[in-house]
Amino acid sequence: MARAFRTIMQSILAPVVSTSLYFIVFGAAIGSKISQLDGVPYGAFIIPGLMMLSVMTTSVNYAAFGIYLPKYTGSIYEIMSAPISAFEVIIGYVGAAATKSILISFLILLTATAFVSFEIQHPLWMLILLIITGTTFSLFGFIIGLWASNWEKLQLIPLIVITPLVFLGGSFYSTSMLPVFWQTITKLNPIFYIINGFRWSFFGSSDVAIHISLFCMITFLLLCITVVSIIFKTGYKIRD
Amino acid sequence: MISIQNLNKVYEPNLIALAEISLEIKSGEIFALLGPNGAGKTTLISTICGLTRQTSGFIKVSGFDTIKNYKKTRSLIGLVPQEFPLENYESVIETVKFTRGLFGKNPDADYIEKILKSLKLWEKRNTPIIALSGGMKRRVLIAKALSHKPKILFLDEPTSGVDVQLRKEMWDLIIDLRKGGVTVILTTHYIKEAEIIADRVGILNRGKLLLVEEKKGLIKRFGKKVVSVELREKLNSIPKKLSKEKVSLSEDKNSIFFEVSNSDNKMSISNTLKIIAETGLSIKDIHTSESSLEDIFLEIIADEERH
Numbered sequence: 035m036a037r038a039f040r041t042i043m044q045s046i047l048a049p050v051v052s053t054s055l056y057f058i059v060f061g062a063a064i065g066s067k068i069s070q071l072d073g074v075p076y077g078a079f080i081i082p083g084l085m086m087l088s089v090m091t092t093s094v095n096y097a098a099f100g101i102y103l104p105k106y107t108g109s110i111y112e113i114m115s116a117p118i119s120a121f122e123v124i125i126g127y128v129g130a131a132a133t134k135s136i137l138i139s140f141l142i143l144l145t146a147t148a149f150v151s152f153e154i155q156h157p158l159w160m161l162i163l164l165i166i167t168g169t170t171f172s173l174f175g176f177i178i179g180l181w182a183s184n185w186e187k188l189q190l191i192p193l194i195v196i197t198p199l200v201f202l203g204g205s206f207y208s209t210s211m212l213p214v215f216w217q218t219i220t221k222l223n224p225i226f227y228i229i230n231g232f233r234w235s236f237f238g239s240s241d242v243a244i245h246i247s248l249f250c251m252i253t254f255l256l257l258c259i260t261v262v263s264i265i266f267k268t269g270y271k272i273r274d
Numbered sequence: 275m276i277s278i279q280n281l282n283k284v285y286e287p288n289l290i291a292l293a294e295i296s297l298e299i300k301s302g303e304i305f306a307l308l309g310p311n312g313a314g315k316t317t318l319i320s321t322i323c324g325l326t327r328q329t330s331g332f333i334k335v336s337g338f339d340t341i342k343n344y345k346k347t348r349s350l351i352g353l354v355p356q357e358f359p360l361e362n363y364e365s366v367i368e369t370v371k372f373t374r375g376l377f378g379k380n381p382d383a384d385y386i387e388k389i390l391k392s393l394k395l396w397e398k399r400n401t402p403i404i405a406l407s408g409g410m411k412r413r414v415l416i417a418k419a420l421s422h423k424p425k426i427l428f429l430d431e432p433t434s435g436v437d438v439q440l441r442k443e444m445w446d447l448i449i450d451l452r453k454g455g456v457t458v459i460l461t462t463h464y465i466k467e468a469e470i471i472a473d474r475v476g477i478l479n480r481g482k483l484l485l486v487e488e489k490k491g492l493i494k495r496f497g498k499k500v501v502s503v504e505l506r507e508k509l510n511s512i513p514k515k516l517s518k519e520k521v522s523l524s525e526d527k528n529s530i531f532f533e534v535s536n537s538d539n540k541m542s543i544s545n546t547l548k549i550i551a552e553t554g555l556s557i558k559d560i561h562t563s564e565s566s567l568e569d570i571f572l573e574i575i576a577d578e579e580r581h
Contacts, residue, residue: 273324
């Protein structure tokens with residue numbers, strides 16, 4: 035987290051500017067052509083998608099980079115030789131990435147209020163789902179950072195897997211806008227269920243029932259926890 | 275202080291890095307691990323510090339097992355690695371504070387200041403690591419290792435790549451730490467370093483601990499003195515009377531020389547000189563040279579290679 039505060043302009047200004055651009059492009063330019071989606075004005079409809087886009091990509095990148103850099107420079111030696119448990123190491127790296135990504139998503143929410151008016155129907159659920167998503171994707175990023183043996187691999191999964199899946203997971207549209215074939219394809223995308231679950235917390239309705247979204251989120255979270263536990267048990271790419 | 279029993283480390287598929295290492299390191303001593311590249315010195319240190327997992331065997335630090343009680347054992351240890359694994363854009367003081375925090379210690383500005391001043395880093399406390407010279411980076415690593423007041427300090431090749439002045443300062447620092455009750459274990463290629471500061475030495479080769487001995491005892495046991503007798507006249511061959519004394523003739527045939535072990539050199543030297551005098555050879559001068567720890571080390575390693 036210390037790095038995030040040292041690079042405060044980059045950490046705060048970048049999401050504010052990019053969110054504003056999304057609202058100008060999608061909200062004002064395109065949104066003016068779309069009246070309402072599932073009874074929600076388009077400008078408000080994209081807020082959960084924007085927050086999820088941010089929380090997923092930021093947490094993956096931040097956690098992956100966070101563990102890869104000390105591995106790359108060798109400074110991980112002091113973490114591994116310190117009197118701290120594997121659980122504490124995970125809390126440190128994953129907690130920092132998740133905290134930053136969640137704070138940034140709140141910044142996006144705050145920026146959105148300057149462009150559209152909206153109400154959050156289930157604020158507690160919104161917070162819970164945001165924490166689950168931030169933690170899960172930070173764990174996923176942590177795994178990528180441990181697995182990556184070079185900079186190319188570090189960028190590979192976030193760029194060619196996460197970002198396309200988030201964009202195609204209904205961040206900016208409802209599946210009802212798609213042809214039937216693409217609706218079916220979209221339903222194969224796990225991130226579609228996460229984004230829609232989060233959208234439910236805002237508007238009380240979405241393309242998927244909340245319990246299915248919640249099941250997907252918790253399954254992915256448990257999967258990531260299991261993989262990280264195995265990594266620390268076996269010492270994979272950490273201890274010889 | 276450190277007790278190692280039958281320690282083995284095997285890397286897949288079948289690379290033996292450490293083989294049946296058993297070693298006791300006493301509290302408050304300076305112990306030097308010597309060995310050629312790939313001997314297993316860094317692997318041994320890394321295993322004690324928790325960076326590498328042992329394949330079998332036990333390591334105890336102050337009576338605590340390094341696996342079962344890893345928090346306790348690691349809290350007693352400070353490690354200075356061989357390379358410069360530092361976060362380049364951190365400042366000196368921040369990186370030292372970070373390490374102290376990892377050991378669960380409260381920030382202690384006075385102590386951090388004391389360490390940085392003792393290592394001549396105080397003036398550079400706000401400088402990013404990337405702007406420091408190699409010698410200063412080495413000192414930063416030592417400051418980090420000392421930040422939590424360890425009882426045991428591991429130094430992996432502490433003076434590699436540092437100038438003569440800094441090397442001397444490092445030696446003084448190590449000796450001061452020992453005076454303060456810190457047990458110091460260092461690996462080195464620079465045998466002179468072990469000869470100057472170590473109390474005991476251990477020689478590793480191909481993962482095996484060949485010997486562990488008091489430095490002075492080792493020099494006495496394995497050390498040799500070469501006595502060179504310069505003659506007034508050239509000699510064509512060794513006189514018959516000297517043939518039993520293992521005396522050799524120099525290439526320029528101006529002198530003869532013989533070796534005696536450090537353990538019994540006085541008698542041997544006087545006896546051989548007496549026989550030389552009896553042969554009627556005219557002596558111009560006598561020179562002696564003693565084998566260093568490095569000579570002993572090379573001999574032990576060469577002997578091991580032969581077997």
